[in-house]
Amino acid sequence: MADLSIDVVAKAAGVHRSTVSRAFSRPEAVKSETREHILRVAEGLGYTMSPLAQALRRKTSTFIPLIVPDITNPFFAELAKTMTQAADERGYQLLLCVTNGDPAKTDGYFTAMQAMYAPFGIVAPSTKVDTEALKLFDFGHKVVVIDRVEGDSSVPTVTVDSRRGIMLALDHLHSLGHTSIGYVSGIAGTHTAQDRMDAYLELSAEGNSTPLVLDSGSDPDAGARAAQHYLEMENPPTAIIAANDMVAFAVISALGQNGIRVPDDVSVIGFDGLALGARFNPPLTTVRQPIDDMGNIAIELAEKQNLNGSVEHIVLEPELLMRASTAGPRK
Amino acid sequence: MADLSIDVVAKAAGVHRSTVSRAFSRPEAVKSETREHILRVAEGLGYTMSPLAQALRRKTSTFIPLIVPDITNPFFAELAKTMTQAADERGYQLLLCVTNGDPAKTDGYFTAMQAMYAPFGIVAPSTKVDTEALKLFDFGHKVVVIDRVEGDSSVPTVTVDSRRGIMLALDHLHSLGHTSIGYVSGIAGTHTAQDRMDAYLELSAEGNSTPLVLDSGSDPDAGARAAQHYLEMENPPTAIIAANDMVAFAVISALGQNGIRVPDDVSVIGFDGLALGARFNPPLTTVRQPIDDMGNIAIELAEKQNLNGSVEHIVLEPELLMRASTAGPRK
DNA sequence: AGTGTTATTGCAACCGATCTCAGCAACCGA
DNA sequence: TCGGTTGCTGAGATCGGTTGCAATAACACT
Known part of the structure; x- marks a missing residue:
């Protein structure tokens, strides 16, 4: 020893x-x-x-940072889980970096990772600030972003098709007979949040229904406010699309506190497909992102880029996960 | 650059x-x-x-591994969050290591961390196997365990008083008028799970009520099975204590699927105090563990041990977090 | 037998710090 | 003025590997 x-x-x-x-x-x-x-x-x-000595001499290591804003958010937790697995199948060691939305921290992680000769890094949907920051580093061009990156196609990305996801949700709700469908937004600053919202707005318009945004905030209380808003309406929607599962939980919870039942009184559908959703009350109907695939693909993209400089932008297909939080509108 | x-x-x-x-x-x-x-x-x-070069030469680094079985479990996620913070306030860099309950992986992390000259490590409640494993390493005596360790007081630990927690739950339920209180167990192999269960059993006996364990399994389906069991009883309990919040969620969900309402038909109380609980439907009444403190204390203990070899065992006080999943028994 | 490959292995410099030891200058008291 | 401190800085070995280059051995071919 x-x-x-x-x-x-x-x-x-x-x-x-x-x-x-x-x-x-x-x-x-x-x-x-x-x-x-x-x-x-x-x-x-x-x-x-000694991985240390190796990295020092080779000037390249097997540490790969996964930068997420908040590990407490189950979406990131699930992402971290699949990525850990994916990384280690390929001989990498994933380092989880949590920024708590602090850009300074993101910066710090980048320099640290650079110093540790990480061959590349993964950053999960975060604020635009973060994706901006990464351009300051050499490192910047060896990063895969799990989100869309605005106006810079030099960074590989993997995302799920937001528009398609919202369409899935809308279709599902329509087929159940809903015509008045509200929306609650998600984490601010994220492109995905923006995209989902835009998709909702556009698709509503295309379907000739007036969009109804219950709340467009981003904080943890968005759900509660949306519920409040719902309660105050004289003609509330019969279904609600939440920009992500966490918000859906919050909305259902807040509604429940006010005696409104899901799906009896109003249907709610989420977006993410968290495992947790299956054990919510009621089990959450949602649009599932293939999180597992995202992890693997992200690493593959990074490797490819490292190998031949190719930059790809993968867009994955979401799918509807029908559980119990949606039903036909109350007659 | x-x-x-x-x-x-x-x-x-x-x-x-x-x-x-x-x-x-x-x-x-x-x-x-x-x-x-x-x-x-x-x-x-x-x-x-370069932290690499430094660590190599100094034979000690600022990387500190946090070993958890499953980051997807919100308890560990919250722990990871506070520990990240605590670590980095003290100039350490937390490395999240996820074992998925695989002892081989735990082993791998230990050797890796040893090789990286981690000054100490933190292992979160996991199976006994894991805590056994750590004795094989030099490293073993520079580990803080967030759990109780059987028959070896040479390892610093920080835990919350399980008995007291269960007592809090029981008292709360009693004061609400419940007399028939069931129990659903949690993650197997963990000392905390065992302790909570034992506490429930003992306290029930002391209170002259017959303990009623709805399920003692450990898998994610324990909740569902417990609900099933509940439904099949001719004389089901009027309240249920779940060994941890996640199980509580599952129980409530499964019950809900069968038309049983919480807290109207039956009260359910959890154990952990997850932030998520506040947004559950209904918001979960639970026994809160001071997770934030645990993170800080764990690091302090480790530092103390490194400094003067002292080994402490800290037991924290849990507290009741009253929310909306408990109420008086249905008359 | 003589020469050209090719397969293996040893040598030693190097990666980016740390740390002991030694050198040197300034300072102190007698 | 001289031995003894004290304060600060430079030299150079070292941490645990990697890698280009040289050396040697083995084998093929003319």
Whole structure:
């Protein structure tokens, strides 16, 4: 358990340290016999290479930062989970960085990651500020953004088709017989939030129904305010689309506190497809983003970019997850 | 933006690299005049020290691993959030490690962290296996566990008083007039889960009421099964204590699916105090763990141990968070 | 046998810091 | 004025690997 350096192993195996190094990181450059011997010895000693020393010398590491604004938000938590998995299947080590929306912190993470020779980074939908910031770094062009990036197609991105998602929600609600459908917005500053809202507005217009935004705030209280707004209306909508599942939860909760039942009195549909939604009361009908795929794709995009400089923009298809928070309108 | 090593700064400032090094890490050892000059030059160049190189040479870093089984579980997410904050106030960088309950992964994280010269680590309630594993490492004695550790008081721990928490729940329910109180268990393998359950059993016995465990499973479906069990009883309890908030959510959801209302038909109280609970339907009454404090205390304990080898076991007081999922029993 | 490859391995410089030791100048008291 | 401190800075080894280059061995070919 003592200090196990490459030299110790080298001595034990009777070879030079460079051979040990090669046995590990460039197996084909060592006679297989020698290699196996070395590996066996190393194994016996319980030796593993120091990622620090490696990174320092190679000037590239396997640490990959995932920058999210708030890990407490289940969407990011789920993203983190699948990305951890995806990263480690590919031999990377994911470092979760939580900014709490503080741009200074984002900055700090970027420099730190640069210093740690991260081969690339992933930033999850955050404020526009963050995506701006990343251009200040060399690093900037080795970042995959899980969001849309405005006016800069040099950064690979993976997103889900917001318009299509809202369309799915709208169609579902229409098919249930709803004609008056309200909307509650989500996290401010995010492109996705903006896109979803825009989609709602446009699609409503195209369908000749007047859009009805119950709340366009972004704070945790948006749900409560939307519910309040709903209560005050003389002619409230029979269904509500929430920009994301968390908001949907909040709306249903607030409505419930005021005696309004979902889906009996009003239908509510979310957007995200959080696992949590299945255990909400009632289980939440929602538009699911393929979070698992996003993780894998993000890493693939980054690798591709690192390899041949190609920049891709992947747009994934959302799907409707029918659970129990929607039903036909109250007659 | 080019490669900025300490030598570059040294040359630019006209001093030797050791002086630059000292200017940063041992300010008092450098003439203030020189130091300021160096710092100014460094600043101008946009220089920051390489944490990698530092860690390699010093054999100690500021990376501190937080090992949790599942970041998707809001409890761990909240823990991660406060710990990130706490860590970084003290100049540490938290590395979130997610095991998904895989002991092999826990092991891997330990070795990795050892290799990265983490000064200590934090492991959050996980299976006993994990806490066993940590003894295999030197590292083992520089770990703080957020849970109780069986038969080994050499590891600092911080926990919340389970018995007291359950007592709070029981008292609250009693004061509301409930006499028949069921219980649903939580994550298996955790000491806390065990402790809560034991507390429930003991306290029920002491209060001369027969304990009624609706489900003692640990998987995500425990809630559903508990609800099922409830429905099948001819004389179901009028209130239910859930071992943790997530289970409470699941129970309420499953009950709701079967037309049982909370708190109208049955009261449900959770344990954890997740922020999410405030936006559940109905807002969840629960026993709150001071998660914020836990993060800070965990780090403090670790530092103390590192400093003078002292090992403390902190037990925090839980508190009742009254919201809307409990009410008097249906007459 | 002589020469040209090719496969393996050793050598030593290097990555970006830290830290012990030594050198040097200024300062102190007698 | 001299030995003894004290304060500050430079030298150079070191942390644990990587990698270009040189050396040697083994094998093929004319």
